[in-house]
Amino acid sequence: MAGNSLKEGIAAGRLEPDDYARNFSDLHPPLDAHEARVEADRCYFCHDAPCMNACPTSIDIPLFIRQIQTGNPLGSAKTIFDQNILGGMCARVCPTETLCEEVCVREVAEGKPVRIGELQRYATDTAMAQNKQCYRRAPATGKTIAVVGAGPAGLACAHRLAMKGHDVEVFEARAKSGGLNEYGIAAYKATDRFAQAEVDYVTAIGGIAIHNGKTLGEDIHLGDLLGQFDAVFLGMGLAGVNALGAGDADAEGSDDAVDWIAGLRQAGDLSTVPVGRRVVVIGGGMTAIDAAVQARALGADEVTVAYRGPQSRMKASPFEQELAQTKGVALQFEMQPKRVIAEGGKVVAVEFERRGESVTVACDQVFKAIGQSFAPGSLNGSSPSITLDGGRIAVDGEGRTSLASVWAGGDCTNSGDDLTVTAVAQGRDAAESIHRALTA
Amino acid sequence: MANLASNFLGIKSPNPFWLASAPPTDKEYNVRRAFEAGWGGVVWKTLGEAGPPVVNVNGPRYGAIWGADRRLLGLNNIELITDRPLEVNLREIKAVKRDYPDRALIVSIMVPCDEASWKAILPLVEETGADGIELNFGCPHGMSERGMGSAVGQVPEYIEMVARWCKQATRMPVIVKLTPNITDIRYPARAAKKGGADAVSLINTVSSITSVNLDTFSPEPSIDGKGSHGGYCGPAVKPIALNMVAEIARDPETHGLPISGIGGVTTWRDAAEFLALGCGTVQVCTAAMTYGFKVVQEMIAGLENWMDEKGHADLDSVIGRAVGNVTDWQYLNLNYIAKARIDQDACIQCGRCHIACEDTSHQAITHMVDGRRHFEVIEEECVGCNLCVDVCPVENCISMVPLKPGEVDKRTGKVVESDYANWTTHPNNPMARQAAE
Numbered sequence: 001m002a003g004n005s006l007k008e009g010i011a012a013g014r015l016e017p018d019d020y021a022r023n024f025s026d027l028h029p030p031l032d033a034h035e036a037r038v039e040a041d042r043c044y045f046c047h048d049a050p051c052m053n054a055c056p057t058s059i060d061i062p063l064f065i066r067q068i069q070t071g072n073p074l075g076s077a078k079t080i081f082d083q084n085i086l087g088g089m090c091a092r093v094c095p096t097e098t099l100c101e102e103v104c105v106r107e108v109a110e111g112k113p114v115r116i117g118e119l120q121r122y123a124t125d126t127a128m129a130q131n132k133q134c135y136r137r138a139p140a141t142g143k144t145i146a147v148v149g150a151g152p153a154g155l156a157c158a159h160r161l162a163m164k165g166h167d168v169e170v171f172e173a174r175a176k177s178g179g180l181n182e183y184g185i186a187a188y189k190a191t192d193r194f195a196q197a198e199v200d201y202v203t204a205i206g207g208i209a210i211h212n213g214k215t216l217g218e219d220i221h222l223g224d225l226l227g228q229f230d231a232v233f234l235g236m237g238l239a240g241v242n243a244l245g246a247g248d249a250d251a252e253g254s255d256d257a258v259d260w261i262a263g264l265r266q267a268g269d270l271s272t273v274p275v276g277r278r279v280v281v282i283g284g285g286m287t288a289i290d291a292a293v294q295a296r297a298l299g300a301d302e303v304t305v306a307y308r309g310p311q312s313r314m315k316a317s318p319f320e321q322e323l324a325q326t327k328g329v330a331l332q333f334e335m336q337p338k339r340v341i342a343e344g345g346k347v348v349a350v351e352f353e354r355r356g357e358s359v360t361v362a363c364d365q366v367f368k369a370i371g372q373s374f375a376p377g378s379l380n381g382s383s384p385s386i387t388l389d390g391g392r393i394a395v396d397g398e399g400r401t402s403l404a405s406v407w408a409g410g411d412c413t414n415s416g417d418d419l420t421v422t423a424v425a426q427g428r429d430a431a432e433s434i435h436r437a438l439t440a
Numbered sequence: 441m442a443n444l445a446s447n448f449l450g451i452k453s454p455n456p457f458w459l460a461s462a463p464p465t466d467k468e469y470n471v472r473r474a475f476e477a478g479w480g481g482v483v484w485k486t487l488g489e490a491g492p493p494v495v496n497v498n499g500p501r502y503g504a505i506w507g508a509d510r511r512l513l514g515l516n517n518i519e520l521i522t523d524r525p526l527e528v529n530l531r532e533i534k535a536v537k538r539d540y541p542d543r544a545l546i547v548s549i550m551v552p553c554d555e556a557s558w559k560a561i562l563p564l565v566e567e568t569g570a571d572g573i574e575l576n577f578g579c580p581h582g583m584s585e586r587g588m589g590s591a592v593g594q595v596p597e598y599i600e601m602v603a604r605w606c607k608q609a610t611r612m613p614v615i616v617k618l619t620p621n622i623t624d625i626r627y628p629a630r631a632a633k634k635g636g637a638d639a640v641s642l643i644n645t646v647s648s649i650t651s652v653n654l655d656t657f658s659p660e661p662s663i664d665g666k667g668s669h670g671g672y673c674g675p676a677v678k679p680i681a682l683n684m685v686a687e688i689a690r691d692p693e694t695h696g697l698p699i700s701g702i703g704g705v706t707t708w709r710d711a712a713e714f715l716a717l718g719c720g721t722v723q724v725c726t727a728a729m730t731y732g733f734k735v736v737q738e739m740i741a742g743l744e745n746w747m748d749e750k751g752h753a754d755l756d757s758v759i760g761r762a763v764g765n766v767t768d769w770q771y772l773n774l775n776y777i778a779k780a781r782i783d784q785d786a787c788i789q790c791g792r793c794h795i796a797c798e799d800t801s802h803q804a805i806t807h808m809v810d811g812r813r814h815f816e817v818i819e820e821e822c823v824g825c826n827l828c829v830d831v832c833p834v835e836n837c838i839s840m841v842p843l844k845p846g847e848v849d850k851r852t853g854k855v856v857e858s859d860y861a862n863w864t865t866h867p868n869n870p871m872a873r874q875a876a877e
Contacts, residue, residue, distance in 0.1 A: 034510075041508030044833050047791030048807065069508075109788040109834065 005299055009346070009364050010253055012274040014299025020270040023297035027188045027323075028118055033073075036122040040069035042106060043114045050103035051116060056417075057084035057425045061100060065119055077127035078134040080120055085159045085428070086152050088128055088198050089181050090421045091121035092189045095286075097319040099421070128201050137207055138165035143438045146171065146229040148216050151179020152420045153235030153410025155202050156427030157434075161233075162207035164435045169229070170208060173215035176266075179237055181420065183262040186290040187270075188297070216378040223382030226405060231434045234393060234401070234408040235427055238372035244282065247339025248368070253347030254340050257281065257291040257369035264294060276365030278302040280350045282337050283369030285315040291367045292329045303328070304361055306335035306352060335359065340366055374412050389414040399430030407434055442747030443754040444740065446480060446544075448720040449613040449638045449698055451571040453480035453544035455743075456755060457711065457736050460702050460723035461485050461548035461574060461617070464733075466522055468532035471545075475536070477733035478740060481544025483641075483723060486521035486576045487529055489551040489561060494520045494582075500661035503650035503670065514676035515726050516650045518661065518668055520582045521550050526564070534568040544721075546615065550576040550588050553598060555605045562610040572613035575602060575637075577628070578644020580621050580671050590644065593619035596631035603635025615700060618642040618684075620677075625684040626691045639698035640688065641723060643681045645671025674726035678704030682717055689718030689763045706735075708742025715755065716762035770863040777849050777856050778824040778840040780804070780817045786837040789813055793828035793838060801827055819850040 005014045015023070031039060043065040051061045060079050067076035080087035096102075096117040104113035127134070143166045147154045150172035158168040176182050178195035203210065214220050216236055225232045241256045248254065253276060267273045275298040281288045284307030292305045305324065307314055311333050314321065321331060335352040341360070342348060349362045374392045379385070387394045387402035392414040399407040409416075409426030416422040446456040458481035459465050459474050466485040474482055488494060501519040504512055522529055537545045547570045551557040565573060576583075577593030584591040592598045599616060606614045616632035618625065620643040632640050647669045651660045659667025681703025688694050701719030705711050706727040714722045727735050752758050782793065782805075794815050797805040804821035805828060806814060817828075829838045843849060845858035863869050 038509045044790040044792060046789075047795035048813070049791075050789070050813075105788040105790040 006277060006301060008277055010274045010276045013271045014275065014277075015271070017271060019299070020297075024187050024191070024270060024294075026191050027186075028121075030125060031115075031118050031122045033122075036068050036073075036119060037071070039115050040065045040119055043069070044105060046105055050105065051100035051114075054099045054103045055083075056099070056419065056422045057087075057090070057428070059083040059087065059120075061116055064123060065114065065116070068119055068123055073123045073126040074130070074132050076123035077132065080124055081127075081134050083428075084421065084424050085156055085202055086181075086198060086420065086424045087120055088124035088201070089152070089190065089195065090424065091117050091124055092194070093181075093185050094421050095317045095319070095419070098317045128197065131201070131204070133204055135163050135205055137162055137205060140167070141165040141439065143167070143230045144169065144228075145231045145233060145434060145438075146225040147233045147235060148220075148225070149173075149179060149234070149236035149410070149412075150177035150199070150210055150212075151235060151237050151410060151423065152181060153237075153423035153427035153430075154179070154233065155199065156424040157233045157235060157407075157409060157431045158208045158427075159202050159205060160428050160431030161434060162205050164431070166207070166230075166435070166438070168208045170210040171214040171216065171220050171225075172210060172212045173236070173239075175212055177210050177212065183265055184258065184287070184290075185420075186261070186294055187265055188294075217380040221382035222379055222406070226383055230405070230438055232406045233399075233427070233430055233434065234406065234412060235410040235423070236378060237411045239375035239378065240373035241368070242371040242373055244337060244340070244368050244370065247337065247351070251340065251342030251345050251347050253363075253365040254342070255365065255367055257283065257287050257367040258372060260367055261287070261291055261294065264298075270298065273298055275300045276363060278363040279304070279365045279367065280361050280363040281305045281367045281369055282335075282350070283307065283367075283371070284309060284313070285369060285371070286320060288367075288369035289316045289320045289324050289329075291369055293324050293327045295365075295367070296327045296329055300365075302330070302363075304330045304332055304363075306332045306337065306350070306361065308334065308336045310334060332361075372411075395426075398433035399426055400433060405437075442744050442752060444480075444744060444747075446721055446755055448544070448700065449572060449615070451481070451544045451546070451613060452542070453721070454542060455480035455736075455740050456715065456719075456721040457739050458482060458544060458546070458700070458721050458723045459728060460725040461546075461576065462725040462729075463517075463519060464725060464728050466524070468536055471532075471536050472539075474728075474733050474736075475540045475543050478736045479543070479733065481546065481571075481721070483546040483548050483574050484529065484533055484570070486548040486550045486579070487526055487561065487565070488521050489557055490526045490564075493523045493525055496520055496523050497663050499663040503661040503667075504674075505650055505676065512726070512730050513674060514648075514650065514672055515674040515729065516648045516661075516670040516672045517645070518581050518670040521548075521576070521579070526561075530564055530568055533565075533570055537569045537571075544572075545570050546572045546574050548574045548576050548617070550579070550583060553587055553592055553602060558602060558605045559609045562606060562612075566610055566612055570612065572615060572638075573606065573610065574615040574617050574641060575606060576617050576644075577602075578617045578619040578642075580619060580645060580647040581669060590619040590621050590647075593617075593628055593644070594622050596627045599628050600631040600635035603632050603637040607636035613638040615639045615641050617644055617702075619644045620680060620684055620703075621647050625687050626694065629688040629691070629694045629697065633694050633697050637697075639700060639720075640694075641700035641702055642688070643677065643684055643703045645673045646677055646680065648672035673704065674730075675704045675706050678706075678710060682713060685714060685719060686717045686763065686766045689760065690766050695763075705739075708739045708746065711739055711743055712746060712758065713762075715758045716760070717766070718760040718763050720755070720759060772862060773860045774863065774866060775857045775859060775861045777843045779819050779822045779843065780824065780826070780828050780838055781841045782815055782817060782828075782838050783836070784816075786834050787815060788834055788837075789815065790833060791815060792831045792833065796827050796831045801825060821851060823851065 064076040064079040101113035107113035147170045181195040281292045393408045407430040410423035444455040461483040503516045505514045579589035583589035616637040701714030702723040794805045
């Protein structure tokens with residue numbers, strides 16, 4: 001351990017260089033060809049397979065696994081991409097334990113589901129390593145579509161539209177594309193700059209131009225897009241971060257988890273990312289877990305996730321909770337945050353109420369991970385207003401908003417569960433709907 | 441404790457597990473290791489006539505098919521008979537037999553199909569003190585093209601002729617090894633018996649090409665881009681072997697002829713099945729070539745444990761016990777009616793039974809019941825075919841339950857009768873009607 005591993009306060013470089021590589025390596029090392037075939041052989045090729053029904057993108061899982069088993073990983077990848085062009089990232093970040101693998105009959109039978117996520121990664125990695133493009137664009141339609149946001153929903157939508165022969169222009173607020181794949185999820189789930197590789201792979205179909213650094217409502221405006229394009233797809237995600245409330249201190253060490261993770265993801269050298277010796281993460285979702293585990297991986301000595309509800313209501317899956325605990329994160333429940341305590345402009349503790357009692361947890365850094373919100377300011381009145389529902393854009397079953405020629409999908413809508421895979425499904429389905437509307 | 445001691449044609453061995461004539465029994469070194477590991481006997485790899493030995497290919501001799509995780513299911517070989525000088529083999533056989541008098545040592549022989557060739561080699565083998573000889577009329581590759589091996593085994597007259605020559609020329613028991621590459625195994629077996637053979641052993645390997653290399657379009661195993669049919673063995677051929685053994689065991693003309701069973705014996709259970717179908721010993725090759733000689737320990741212990749559990753004191757209590765239950769289709773009881781039943785507690789809802797039945801059979805298993813995924817047998821449609829049992833991944837989840845006499849078969853609406861009735865008396869059988877007139 002480096003000399004400053006126990007340094008008080010917030011500090012970078014708590015670990016030896018090798019520790020960073022180890023701590024941020026692949027959570028699941030990729031299966032090799034033989035492992036994949038052996039695992040694939042465990043699949044029963046179920047009829048009307050429960051896994052397939054549980055997949056938000058309805059990937060034909062039994063078929064793609066059988067294709068792996070028969071030594072056809074490229075065919076397998078196409079089966080996956082047919083439904084989910086971001087199948088590579090979803091293989092890494094999907095909470096499979098609550099989706100396909102939860103209902104795998106092997107899970108029912110023996111508590112050991114077929115490792116569907118890892119098999120999906122094997123197939124998609126094989127295709128991407130060979131830069132095998134499964135699709136050709138249809139003849140040009142002459143239609144152009146604006147896609148706002150180059151995250152999972154926007155990329156899925158853009159790819160499907162490009163496939164259909166439309167030209168797509170993507171406007172992305174951030175410097176890099178990929179959305180939460182690039183800025184949000186834990187680094188150890190998408191190693192080796194996978195998010196950027198996937199963006200390149202998806203856009204290689206052609207007909208997709210991405211403009212980075214274009215924020216809706218600032219650099220571009222919905223009213224203008226409607227004038228310039230045949231259709232608009234909104235997939236800009238959630239720009240707002242929920243506030244803790246009155247007790248939040250504007251002090252050094254009080255950070256939003258999403259911002260801190262984004263900074264970590266963009267850091268070229270992880271040893272330069274500062275982290276507290278003692279860290280408290282407020283929240284109970286995936287972001288809370290990702291922040292907590294990565295804080296530990298950076299060398300934080302004590303990390304506590306404090307969730308206001310009981311364990312049963314925690315949004316992070318049991319697998320994620322167990323992962324956090326294995327990495328040395330303490331999980332505390334029924335911790336209602338009251339205030340962040342600062343001294344001399346620096347965070348020193350967080351006060352919670354737990355079953356009527358006051359509990360104070362000392363810390364150098366507190367991450368707030370209590371959810372994100374849609375920032376409606378982006379729809380800034382340059383066009384007729386779009387109906388919101390629960391603070392997010394209201395869409396129908398195929399992604400149509402209340403405004404003609406405008407579709408939406410992903411986290412900015414009212415219809416999802418904030419999963420990458422759901423955003424992909426919505427982007428894809430909206431593209432199909434746009435295509436139907438434009439070619440009707 | 442069950443007694444596994446075997447007495448086959450007067451040849452005694454401490455257990456019925458013999459190594460078949462094959463690569464594992466080509467040399468003194470291997471055979472000594474086999475006996476040390478506990479094998480009851482070996483059939484020494486086939487000797488050819490004196491003079492320059494045959495030569496083998498110098499590329500791959502084996503091809504295989506595998507299950508998941510490369511479990512070897514079937515092996516094919518294009519190796520010939522021993523490629524070592526006759527005198528070396530004879531010297532080694534003599535030395536091994538001297539040191540292991542309690543084990544069976546049989547010598548496999550293949551020489552040209554003329555009386556002089558056989559008469560020349562038999563005294564040499566006899567001199568080694570070997571317990572018996574096995575006539576290799578089985579190998580389907582290489583030697584058969586030179587008029588030996590299966591080329592002889594496919595002509596019953598030749599079998600009878602050579603067996604007779606051997607019986608006349610030696611005091612040693614004569615076992616005739618049969619090829620499965622023939623239409624009806626009873627004919628060569630009958631010929632062997634007619635020629636005076638003391639026993640038959642079967643099956644030899646099945647003519648085969650294991651696979652085709654889809655990059656080079658060469659059959660496997662590939663010798664410089666070309667391949668040749670080889671002999672197939674291992675677990676995959678066991679059902680073929682069991683049937684051929686049973687055919688000989690129940691044929692009135694050969695019933696009682698001692699049989700040494702060969703073909704995919706991998707576990708004690710396989711061996712017990714061969715014994716039950718009338719074999720006095722079993723011969724093993726692929727299992728040993730896959731796992732080494734130690735596998736015999738599992739076979740010995742497993743057979744012993746099963747016999748103890750079932751109260752079978754010795755091999756004679758087991759040998760042939762299943763033969764009487766092998767019959768012709770026309771004698772099967774058509775009044776025996778069974779229906780599949782799915783144990784809902786054991787069912788893991790994979791749906792394989794449903795789709796197999798729905799797509800390929802009788803539409804007799806539900807998929808959805810009251811909007812719920814639920815798999816249940818529709819007795820009105822179930823013909824009791826057993827396909828669902830065979831495709832179900834859960835052991836004992838689906839069982840075939842016989843209807844009791846007096847119950848109504850919901851498929852036909854008929855009451856189940858207690859009488860035995862078969863095709864020979866069935867009204868739909870034109871032959872039966874004729875007989876009734």
